[in-house]
Amino acid sequence: MLLQVDGLRKSFGRRVAVDGVGFSLDVGEIVGFLGPNGAGKTTTMRMIAGYLEPDDGEVKVFNIDVAQERRRAQERVGYLPEGAPLYGEMTPWMFLRFVAEARGMTREGARHAVRRAAQDARLGDTIDQPIDTLSKGYRRRVGLAAALLHDPLLLILDEPTDGLDPNQRGAVRDLIKRLGEDRGLIISTHSLEEVEAVCTRAIVIDNGRVVADDTPKALAEKHGSLEAAFRKLTRGEERV
Amino acid sequence: MNLKKQPGLKSMLAIYRRELLSYVTTPTAYVFVAVFLFAIGLFTFQVGGFFERRQAELTYSFFSFHPWIFMVFLPAVSMRLWAEEARSGAIELLLTLPAPTWALVLGKYLAAWTVAAVALVLTFPLWITVNVLSNWHADNAAIFTAYIGSLLMAGAYLAIGSAMSALTPAQIVAFVLAVLISFLLTALGLPLVSDFFSGFVGGGVAEAISRFSILYHFDAAQRGVVEFRSVFYFLSLIALCLGFTALAVDARRGG
Numbered sequence: 001m002l003l004q005v006d007g008l009r010k011s012f013g014r015r016v017a018v019d020g021v022g023f024s025l026d027v028g029e030i031v032g033f034l035g036p037n038g039a040g041k042t043t044t045m046r047m048i049a050g051y052l053e054p055d056d057g058e059v060k061v062f063n064i065d066v067a068q069e070r071r072r073a074q075e076r077v078g079y080l081p082e083g084a085p086l087y088g089e090m091t092p093w094m095f096l097r098f099v100a101e102a103r104g105m106t107r108e109g110a111r112h113a114v115r116r117a118a119q120d121a122r123l124g125d126t127i128d129q130p131i132d133t134l135s136k137g138y139r140r141r142v143g144l145a146a147a148l149l150h151d152p153l154l155l156i157l158d159e160p161t162d163g164l165d166p167n168q169r170g171a172v173r174d175l176i177k178r179l180g181e182d183r184g185l186i187i188s189t190h191s192l193e194e195v196e197a198v199c200t201r202a203i204v205i206d207n208g209r210v211v212a213d214d215t216p217k218a219l220a221e222k223h224g225s226l227e228a229a230f231r232k233l234t235r236g237e238e239r240v
Numbered sequence: 241m242n243l244k245k246q247p248g249l250k251s252m253l254a255i256y257r258r259e260l261l262s263y264v265t266t267p268t269a270y271v272f273v274a275v276f277l278f279a280i281g282l283f284t285f286q287v288g289g290f291f292e293r294r295q296a297e298l299t300y301s302f303f304s305f306h307p308w309i310f311m312v313f314l315p316a317v318s319m320r321l322w323a324e325e326a327r328s329g330a331i332e333l334l335l336t337l338p339a340p341t342w343a344l345v346l347g348k349y350l351a352a353w354t355v356a357a358v359a360l361v362l363t364f365p366l367w368i369t370v371n372v373l374s375n376w377h378a379d380n381a382a383i384f385t386a387y388i389g390s391l392l393m394a395g396a397y398l399a400i401g402s403a404m405s406a407l408t409p410a411q412i413v414a415f416v417l418a419v420l421i422s423f424l425l426t427a428l429g430l431p432l433v434s435d436f437f438s439g440f441v442g443g444g445v446a447e448a449i450s451r452f453s454i455l456y457h458f459d460a461a462q463r464g465v466v467e468f469r470s471v472f473y474f475l476s477l478i479a480l481c482l483g484f485t486a487l488a489v490d491a492r493r494g495g
Contacts, residue, residue: 049336053493071247074338081336085329087258089265101254102337104247146333 002184008057019208030180032199033188040208049079078152084143088132121145137168251339255347296374303462315418318401326409356394382464389461399481406488429455
């Protein structure tokens with residue numbers, strides 16, 4: 001099992017962000033996290049990536065408990081934070097070299113890893129341009145390349161296609177599909193069409209809880225369409 | 241123990257290099273160093289009366305101003321260390337690296353210290369001037385000791401700045417807090433302040449308080465005397481502040 005999440009809980013002050021999330025993930029699966037804003041998707045992903053510590057519950061990556069052995073677990077996870085924060089004054093080449101070396105790779109190993117990840121993320125000629133001058137789509141790809149550097153089997157991507165134009169979105173989706181062939185992926189998204197296009201499984205989160213965990217096809221059949229499922233399953237604050 | 245095999249060390253060096261790079265690829269480091277050199281020159285020649293003294297020493301015309309210039313200059317160097325990471329969200333990248341927190345804290349801190357060291361080294365024309373004017377009879381051992389003392393003191397101010405930077409995503413808040421704490425910790429050693437304290441807590445206590453000040457411990461160094469308790473004082477202050485920085489950074493994981 002790539003990933004095992006059990007009874008995950010996290011509160012910020014009085015607000016309960018994640019309230020007992022549990023699921024597991026295997027190689028070859030691309031899981032789409034669906035849910036309204038503030039449902040707890042990002043917080044859940046942050047706990048899996050070892051950025052936030054859960055109040056309760058357990059995350060196991062390859063059977064390694066993230067709370068017990070955070071660094072060993074983090075060596076096995078690739079993570080793209082929401083909004084893909086980068087260092088704008090660096091070029092992708094410098095930035096990726098930095099991440100690789102900060103992950104403990106040797107100089108030679110880092111060079112090799114950067115070349116491979118840049119190719120996987122299709123960075124092309126942009127690799128020597130300052131990140132600040134790149135388009136949003138390319139910046140997202142740099143973030144993806146950074147998550148791929150150590151060739152992790154588990155990838156956690158928080159809104160990888162958010163804010164991209166249709167061409168850029170298409171390119172990132174192709175990449176995700178390709179990566180999903182021999183890895184396990186979790187992506188969060190607001191695009192239901194994206195879930196249908198790339199995900200093998202959809203987990204709908206609302207109010208910090210998993211309210212559905214099924215294939216997108218099964219969810220759509222049960223409720224008429226994926227959009228109907230989403231609307232029915234989540235609290236729909238916006239409903240008039 | 242093979243240091244190269246220590247996993248945190250590689251991460252620390254990578255963080256150090258990146259931080260140093262960001263100082264030199266953005267104008268900040270150049271501006272800071274230029275302003276520092278301008279300020280130190282102004283104080284040395286205008287306030288310290290370097291030429292009027294006609295003495296081959298740098299203690300009173302040069303080194304005695306360091307604490308006061310450092311306490312404003314160095315918080316400006318250190319304010320972005322953690323505040324900027326928190327503001328831009330890049331802290332999420334750093335904290336999901338399989339690296340121990342100390343490696344992140346130390347790497348960033350050493351980069352800031354390097355900027356301070358470069359600024360100090362660039363004051364070498366003054367040292368040459370003193371030597372030329374005195375036909376190379378200046379007490380260069382004393383000057384060297386004072387430089388080392390100044391570097392240690394700079395390290396203490398930067399460590400305070402690093403801790404304050406870890407508390408807030410706003411650089412300006414980090415700056416103001418660091419200047420404030422640096423000022424308090426320095427001014428405790430002023431006769432004016434210890435006289436004030438001795439008025440109502442007695443001379444003994446006032447004396448004890450002044451011994452906790454940066455000024456007190458820099459005093460021997462600027463005169464060229466190596467005092468081990470002062471070296472110990474600066475190193476402990478640095479360790480304390482960096483420990484606090486690490487705690488503040490790790491506290492983010494708690495949410």
